[in-house]
Amino acid sequence: MNNAKRIEILKRLRDHNPHPKTELHYSSPFELLVAVTLSAQATDVSVNKATAKLFPVANTPQAIVNLGVEGLKHFIKTIGLYNNKAINVVALSQKLLDEYQGQVPEDREALESLPGVGRKTANVVLNTAFGWPTIAVDTHIFRVSNRTNFAPGKNVQQVEDKLLKVVPAEFKVDVHHWLILHGRYTCIARKPRCGSCIIEDLCEFKEKVYPE
Structure with missing residues (x-):
C-alpha cells in the first residue's frame, strides 16, 4: 500500500471519529492501568x-x-484469568506504593517493570493516559x-514498527483507537462488513465480503 492511500484512510477514519477514545471506563491513570491489565483476553464490556x-x-x-488478592477476586471473578490478574494487580499496586509514591509512572521502562504489564499495556497507558504517540497492537x-x-507484519512487533514508520505524526496519537474500533465493529474477524466500510475502496483485501 502506498503512502497516499494510507493518508486517505487515516483522514476518513479521523473524519468519521475526530476524537476517538478507549471503551474502557476510567477516571485516572491508575484506573486505566488496572482496567487494561484486566482486559487481556477479555472484552472491554x-x-x-x-x-x-x-x-x-x-x-x-x-x-x-x-x-x-482474595478481596479483589470477588470483584473480578467474572473476567477470564481472574486469579492471575488479581495477583498481578495487587503486586503492581504495591510496587507503585514502594517505588513511585503511588503514582503511575509516565515512563515505558517503569511501566513494563510492573507485574503483569507488558509492552502492549504500557503502550495503551502511555497513549491514553498521557497522550504519547504510541500504538498498542492488539x-x-x-x-x-x-x-x-x-x-502488514508477521507478529505484533513487526506491525507496531511498521505503523510507527508509516503513520504521519498528526495521526499517531489517535490511530491506535481508530484501528481498534474499526476492527471491533467493521473489519471483524470472521466476516468483515465490507459493504458498510468507509475505507472499502482503499482497502487491499482481495476477498471482500458483501451482504447477500
Whole structure:
C-alpha cells in the first residue's frame, strides 16, 4: 500500500471519529492501568462491568493493596484469568506504593517493570493516559493492519514498527483507537462488513465480503 492511500484512510477514519477514545471506563491513570491489565483476553464490556463495582470501593494502589488478592477476586471473578490478574494487580499496586509514591509512572521502562504489564499495556497507558504517540497492537489492530495491507507484519512487533514508520505524526496519537474500533465493529474477524466500510475502496483485501 502506498503512502497516499494510507493518508486517505487515516483522514476518513479521523473524519468519521475526530476524537476517538478507549471503551474502557476510567477516571485516572491508575484506573486505566488496572482496567487494561484486566482486559487481556477479555472484552472491554466484561471489564467495565467488574470495575463499575470495584472502583467505587478501591481505585488507588493503597486501596487495592488493602483489599488484597482474595478481596479483589470477588470483584473480578467474572473476567477470564481472574486469579492471575488479581495477583498481578495487587503486586503492581504495591510496587507503585514502594517505588513511585503511588503514582503511575509516565515512563515505558517503569511501566513494563510492573507485574503483569507488558509492552502492549504500557503502550495503551502511555497513549491514553498521557497522550504519547504510541500504538498498542492488539488482535484487532493486527488483523486490520494485515488484512487491509496498511501495515502488514508477521507478529505484533513487526506491525507496531511498521505503523510507527508509516503513520504521519498528526495521526499517531489517535490511530491506535481508530484501528481498534474499526476492527471491533467493521473489519471483524470472521466476516468483515465490507459493504458498510468507509475505507472499502482503499482497502487491499482481495476477498471482500458483501451482504447477500
